[in-house]
Amino acid sequence: MRSHRNRTFMAAVAATAAVAAALVTTSTPASADPTTAKGAAHAGTHPVRGWTTGPDQDGATTTQLTATPAPATGTPDGTTVRVDPKNTFQTVSGFGASLTDSSARVLYGLAPDKRDQVMADLFDPRTGDGTSFLRQPIGASDFVQGPDYSLDDVPAGQTDFGMRHFSVAHDEKQILPLLRQAEKLNPKLQIVATPWSPPAWMKTGDSMIDGKLIDKPAVYQAYAAYLVKFVKAYAAEGVKVDYLTVQNEPQALNRDNYPGSDMSFEQESKVISALGPALKAAGLHTKILGYDHNWTEHPNDIAAHQAVGEDPEVNYPYDLLRSKAAKWISGTAYHCYAGDASAQTALRASFPNEDIYETECSGGDISTAIDSVNNWAKSVVYWNIALDEKHGPHQGGCGDCDGTVTVNSATKDVTYTSQYYALGHFSRFVEPGAVRIASNAARNDASTTPVTTSAFVNPDRSTAVVVNNSAKTAEPVTVLAGGSSFTATLAPGATATYTWPAA
Template identity: 60%
Template sequence: MRTRLLLTIAVAAAAAVLPATSTATAAPAVPPAPVPAPNPTTVHEWLTTPGVTTPTDVQLPLNDTVTKSPVTVHVDPNVRYQSVSGFGAAITDSSAHVLYGLTPDNRDAVMRNLFDPKTGAGIDFLRQPIGASDFAVGQDYSYDDLPAGQTDYQMKHFSIQHDEAQILPLLRQALKLNPRIQVVASPWSMPGWMKTSGSMIDGKLIDDPRIYRAYALYLVKFIQAYQRAGVPVDYLTVQNEPQALERKNYPGTDLPWAQEAKVIEALGPAIRDAGLRTKILAFDHNWSEHPGDVSSHQRAGEDPEPNYPYDLLGTDAYRWVAGTAYHCYYGDPTAQTGLKAAFPGKDIFMTECEGGDSDTIIGVMRNWGRSSIDWNIALDENHGPHLGGCGTCNGTITVNSVTKEVTYNDQYRDIEHFSKFVPAGAVHIGSTVDATSTKGAPLETVAFTNPDHSTVLVALNTGTTTQSFTVAYGTHSFDVTLPAGGAVTYQWPHVN
């Protein structure tokens, strides 16, 4: 992770028409109300608007006829796309430190608001750094740090002791609150002794078969150690942001696609032989290569790699890869659809998106994304603590380092619009906006069929005025209005 990069003009333009929003909302006085059971004759509407602390939560009539409207959103359960894995954020070293600054009772209340699927947001997908990221406290660390010049190919010194104090207890608590949680883990760097720099900061993985085997063993031992600690690792990437060069003050590694293929070809059999079920995700970087990273490659005398995920999936590593992980900091989510068309047998995941909003999540899900994961789940009022990199990143919540007041930021509500209503196993279905106006309607939508056969529609009004529209589902419909900048989730039960 590094200083937040701009999205492409296409994505930024959609955000630009939104009115100014508060970056944070005050902590709820009581835990959020649970989602009511679907009523066979009503639609549950859950609405948030810019600058308003508390969502509105009402029931709307579900008509057994389709009314005519200048703007109609058609939801079609017969058009089916990908299944959903979940929505969430990351309990980084910094997040754990901030949460442990709260009293046990207050921390428990925050954890319920984040993870409880009945009374809270129901977050069910977590991104977990393997060792230090830029959001760590004090200094970088791996699970096998050694003095300069020493090696440990057999991982005799491997230990996850660092995580046992705060990170693992929080992960276990989250899993107790929501047993459906899945974890995707990612290293910002392998141990420094495996790298050309001799450090977790910058450098490349040493191109040596012994190093590839050692790194595969390192990752397998991480999965095993976390599993013994009560935290199964469902997915794994082998390098966070592998195109990131010149990261001078926090862990990072320049890992070209050819080297990542070698890592995966060593790791895949190692995971299989260890009897583990963890799946490997490739790439773990932006939709498009950022111009800053292109320039870094050129200064290093290297060719840029704009087709990294395509090149990687074109190697023998393909057989060991379950899908591709993306970040949202440059490019746009249609890149996901392009890759899915080229490799239809591989899944797509969004594994990091600091500052992502409802519009971004909708774009991710409309382009074959199975997950959408924010970055830090909690930070302090100074956007930290952190080692370097992003100095302006917000947490899903903010914990004031002095007063210990907890603020639930916009990211919390953006995630909640999905995680509270769309569980793992839901399927993305068709939704289209039909407007009689030649200019169309400023609505972004995405719809799902849940495992309980209820239907969910998430909509965002990207315009500057209130938008009225009809939602049509088969022979049923309901009429609604959505304020400018408003995001809304509608849920209704199975109807024929």
């Protein structure tokens, strides 16, 4: 959950007619780009599709453009985006949000036929946003309506090392049916699951709110068994869990109104050292991601640890990957609420074989998404996929988080928020398995460009290029790929995703 800082979502997308009027296709002289890759770029005339949103991101327009052979001389006005499919980076896992307890409750408040349409709009890759990655809480997060719960609750003072009380019955009512529907709509959907807290009986204070995991070998083994049982129980319900993290935001020390645990990297290392062998013994291929917190430790978290005489562990993800648990860790998960995405590239430089995932960013905008993927993120995940008009229901925590869709609790009207359209710039056009390729934006007069960009080659060898104009004025943008180019004028604050098929 968003623990300290709300990122203001991109103020964006002008009216549909204004966006359409601002997008102008021209054939523009441009310097030849010598790079090309089989199937990824054309050297001649070919169609290009543009999907454009304006500064309010309340709708999108689709425009057909034509790329033409790029002359060897001449300089276009505005910004040139150069795409180099020979220079490749990470493989994409997906783009999405979280189907929290609150999201499920909101969606189940709709009539079945209307809910089905919203689910299709969210997950169908042919007709909707094509959401391809979900982050699922294990037990309660702050976005629940009702009391906190784990999947193995017992009365205070009791324990359940035998897991006799373990059950996913709570999720069977709404969450699991929606996940099965989502996977049916998009068979390429991947899921990372995360606990906000271990069961209370495993913790100091015997509460899911605040506290720490009890530092005993039997508890580490029990917690590992709990997570394995979760993966197996979901599989039995027809839902595959692709990744696990062991604690949401482990450096957030003080939580007084929703589930959370302060977990040092030493404790996380012990949990993962128990979990890795347990998953292997169970024949499960679920991958473990470490950390699952901010790009940089938030100053409030640093101060909270120092106030009680604890090491704030500002190098947590590095320390974890240097621990004995590293052999079981497939990647590192980040949130967007402190620092910036360059932290991902810095970690990758130190651990080049470790993958990077952005797993939570409530209030993130299109620029945040572009920055994340340009700094090695295999996923971009916003927070709740659906909430009501009061940013809930929720228990504590974030009081102003938005959903990808908003459902009015009285009228049942559904609003597709700016988050839906920002997500769509990636999830509609960049498939799981796509590879990020080099793209660079530069003003042709050498001044600073307001344009940011990210580019991908899909498994079918089609190309997708996301381009954002952050300026308050329109910007001509020429995209050069292989031996072809096209130019479009982006309205102030507009974002476009351009796609074209394989050569």
